Amino acid sequence: MSLVFRKAISLFRVMGTSYCASNRPPQATACNGSGMSKSNNVYKDAYNRCLRLLDETRSLPSEPELGTLLGVSRTTVRTILARMEETGLIAWNKRAKTVLREPRPDDFFPEEETDTLAEIIERSFMRRLLAGGAEAGMQINELELAREIGVGTTSVREFLIRFSRFGLIEKRRNSHWVLKGFTRAFALELTEIREMFELRSAAAFAALPQDSAVWADLDRLEDEHRQLASEIAKRFNEFSELDERLHRLIHRASHNRFIVDFYDVIAMIFHYHYQWNKAQERERNEVAIGEHLVYIEALKSRDLGKVDAACRKHLKSARQTLLTSIPESRSPQKS
Amino acid sequence: MSLVFRKAISLFRVMGTSYCASNRPPQATACNGSGMSKSNNVYKDAYNRCLRLLDETRSLPSEPELGTLLGVSRTTVRTILARMEETGLIAWNKRAKTVLREPRPDDFFPEEETDTLAEIIERSFMRRLLAGGAEAGMQINELELAREIGVGTTSVREFLIRFSRFGLIEKRRNSHWVLKGFTRAFALELTEIREMFELRSAAAFAALPQDSAVWADLDRLEDEHRQLASEIAKRFNEFSELDERLHRLIHRASHNRFIVDFYDVIAMIFHYHYQWNKAQERERNEVAIGEHLVYIEALKSRDLGKVDAACRKHLKSARQTLLTSIPESRSPQKS
DNA sequence: ATAATGTCTTTTATCGTGAAAAAACAGTTT
DNA sequence: AAACTGTTTTTTCACGATAAAAGACATTAT
Numbered sequence: 001m002s003l004v005f006r007k008a009i010s011l012f013r014v015m016g017t018s019y020c021a022s023n024r025p026p027q028a029t030a031c032n033g034s035g036m037s038k039s040n041n042v043y044k045d046a047y048n049r050c051l052r053l054l055d056e057t058r059s060l061p062s063e064p065e066l067g068t069l070l071g072v073s074r075t076t077v078r079t080i081l082a083r084m085e086e087t088g089l090i091a092w093n094k095r096a097k098t099v100l101r102e103p104r105p106d107d108f109f110p111e112e113e114t115d116t117l118a119e120i121i122e123r124s125f126m127r128r129l130l131a132g133g134a135e136a137g138m139q140i141n142e143l144e145l146a147r148e149i150g151v152g153t154t155s156v157r158e159f160l161i162r163f164s165r166f167g168l169i170e171k172r173r174n175s176h177w178v179l180k181g182f183t184r185a186f187a188l189e190l191t192e193i194r195e196m197f198e199l200r201s202a203a204a205f206a207a208l209p210q211d212s213a214v215w216a217d218l219d220r221l222e223d224e225h226r227q228l229a230s231e232i233a234k235r236f237n238e239f240s241e242l243d244e245r246l247h248r249l250i251h252r253a254s255h256n257r258f259i260v261d262f263y264d265v266i267a268m269i270f271h272y273h274y275q276w277n278k279a280q281e282r283e284r285n286e287v288a289i290g291e292h293l294v295y296i297e298a299l300k301s302r303d304l305g306k307v308d309a310a311c312r313k314h315l316k317s318a319r320q321t322l323l324t325s326i327p328e329s330r331s332p333q334k335s
Numbered sequence: 336m337s338l339v340f341r342k343a344i345s346l347f348r349v350m351g352t353s354y355c356a357s358n359r360p361p362q363a364t365a366c367n368g369s370g371m372s373k374s375n376n377v378y379k380d381a382y383n384r385c386l387r388l389l390d391e392t393r394s395l396p397s398e399p400e401l402g403t404l405l406g407v408s409r410t411t412v413r414t415i416l417a418r419m420e421e422t423g424l425i426a427w428n429k430r431a432k433t434v435l436r437e438p439r440p441d442d443f444f445p446e447e448e449t450d451t452l453a454e455i456i457e458r459s460f461m462r463r464l465l466a467g468g469a470e471a472g473m474q475i476n477e478l479e480l481a482r483e484i485g486v487g488t489t490s491v492r493e494f495l496i497r498f499s500r501f502g503l504i505e506k507r508r509n510s511h512w513v514l515k516g517f518t519r520a521f522a523l524e525l526t527e528i529r530e531m532f533e534l535r536s537a538a539a540f541a542a543l544p545q546d547s548a549v550w551a552d553l554d555r556l557e558d559e560h561r562q563l564a565s566e567i568a569k570r571f572n573e574f575s576e577l578d579e580r581l582h583r584l585i586h587r588a589s590h591n592r593f594i595v596d597f598y599d600v601i602a603m604i605f606h607y608h609y610q611w612n613k614a615q616e617r618e619r620n621e622v623a624i625g626e627h628l629v630y631i632e633a634l635k636s637r638d639l640g641k642v643d644a645a646c647r648k649h650l651k652s653a654r655q656t657l658l659t660s661i662p663e664s665r666s667p668q669k670s
Numbered sequence: 671a672t673a674a675t676g677t678c679t680t681t682t683a684t685c686g687t688g689a690a691a692a693a694a695c696a697g698t699t700t
Numbered sequence: 701a702a703a704c705t706g707t708t709t710t711t712t713c714a715c716g717a718t719a720a721a722a723g724a725c726a727t728t729a730t
Contacts, residue, residue: 071508158493162496173406189593196535257524258525258528259528261500262593
């Protein structure tokens with residue numbers, strides 16, 4: 001029973017997709033097993049973002065300001081500045097941080113090194129889950145997962161705990177995790193809640209006072225939808241980002257943390273779903289944009305009947321899209 | 336800002352309620368800081384439960400059978416048997432496990448040693464939260480919490496991650512946790528979802544076929560409610576357990592994992608709420624039992640209108656009870 | 671042959687440790 | 701004096717290690 005999932009994992013390793021394997025010189029990777037405590041991805045990511053900032057100005061702002069701009073502490077800012085001085089990008093003397101040259105492509109840290117451990121683990125895990133061969137009822141082995149991904153067990157455990165709220169896995173008391181599977185039942189349960197929550201949020205949205213800031217946000221989103229619709233042929237893959245922004249805006253109107261937080265589950269599922277199911281992507285997104293525009297019009301009209309109808313219609317087709325992408329599961333899980 | 340919560344923690348330590356402090360000889364506790372990896376609470380708890388089994392029989396069943404009975408592995412069963420032989424409770428030779436004497440009170444391991452680390456941490460944390468002085472916006476310090484409770488940081492981190500789904504705390508990206516507070520807003524958001532979910536579950540329940548096993552469960556619960564009602568004066572504190580069982584039974588009828596799982600949030604809140612707010616406990620529970628009986632009747636009638644009315648009525652008074660027990664917060668949290 | 675016991679291996683739970691990153695403190699500069 | 705820079709302390713994050721507990725395998729008894 002657990003064998004199948006184990007097989008999938010082994011297969012995965014052979015494929016060379018593991019974080020610490022292949023397509024990089026082995027001795028050059030950070031994954032050398034020896035007492036590595038914590039990767040400096042926060043620094044590397046902020047450094048890359050700071051490089052992009054360099055293009056625009058002749059000199060950088062103060063350290064605290066840079067900190068808030070990049071979303072990191074001043075300690076990290078100083079590490080970045082030190083490196084930029086070293087590589088001749090800036091001249092740094094106390095408050096003076098003058099830009100000396102434009103950043104080159106090789107100034108950037110490679111993308112893979114800027115990811116959080118949590119992201120790395122999530123990606124690996126989801127790839128296994130969606131790659132097929134992962135059936136409901138299968139056991140999940142923390143140690144094996146950690147070894148395969150090339151990270152410590154603690155990180156994997158924490159990931160699984162966080163991930164458990166998505167309802168796809170479940171823990172057996174002082175024992176292993178059990179995979180519940182990305183099944184039809186899961187999709188139906190997920191969409192049931194989604195519909196309940198979004199219908200309520202949309203009604204709350206429509207009832208918001210005219211001077212609320214959300215109406216401006218909605219107008220902006222409407223514009224972006226129209227632009228995307230006009231260039232749908234080349235930009236159809238930009239829809240998923242727009243989709244999330246619109247739905248999150250609506251959910252926020254509920255003023256209920258449980259509703260807002262639940263959108264994380266939906267976002268996660270749709271994120272991987274978009275990556276995975278590319279069939280008729282353009283057509284699907286085109287339809288969805290149309291539905292969104294109707295939905296937005298309905299919200300702006302503040303007519304609860306219209307809002308309800310537009311919301312129902314869009315959610316129904318979203319559910320349909322999700323359902324058709326799920327292969328029929330063979331083995332029904334036993335309690 | 337974070338000072339207040341820190342003060343609360345220090346106070347807590349002075350009170351001597353910390354797991355590793357006072358009312359036990361310091362040198363005898365398991366908390367001696369040196370390389371202790373894992374407590375054997377699973378064994379101790381199963382041992383105690385096994386002792387109670389001893390009263391009823393002249394000899395114990397096979398090892399695998401005992402394992403399923405106690406919910407532990409055979410490894411643990413054998414450790415238990417070994418100890419029971421050592422203390423002269425049984426004679427153990429292969430399949431023969433004859434009971435030699437009745438267990439005495441001092442055969443049992445002390446209660447505190449049978450708790451999970453997660454339970455210990457949760458209790459300490461909730462005590463702080465409800466003890467007052469813990470206001471919204473306060474920082475939560477993993478290291479400090481771990482030190483005060485006398486456990487490792489890893490366990491505290493895992494607890495906080497699990498606990499975060501209750502919506503009372505929130506993580507700042509690569510930084511500390513923030514307390515959102517057990518406020519009026521929290522209670523309202525919680526009960527809003529609860530009402531949505533339970534109304535739907537109750538309707539699903541009433542629509543269940545006559546031959547479903549739930550009807551027998553419901554009859555049993557009705558009996559227990561009547562018994563409790565007749566002895567309410569002395570047994571009023573047993574209501575909370577019954578309450579949870581009834582609501583869980585109803586929620587399960589939704590066949591939706593998100594609805595079922597959400598009851599964990601409600602159960603947690605009500606568990607601590609019951610412990611904390613003892614004002615008019617008898618009266619409140621008496622009223623609730625009455626409402627439950629009406630609710631049960633409505634479900635049995637399978638009349639959706641009646642079900643809806645009974646459910647609404649009970650949930651409304653449950654919300655009221657919760658709300659009155661929350662002290663009005665002074666400082667509104669900033670975004 | 672089935673189901674138990676006896677033994678060995680693997681996995682989970684928890685800790686201490688150390689580097690990365692944040693935060694606090696102290697001293698400067700405008 | 702307000703805002704910045706320089707320095708030090710704390711806290712978070714992630715790891716390897718180890719005992720408890722689970723699980724697998726081998727052996728024996730009914």
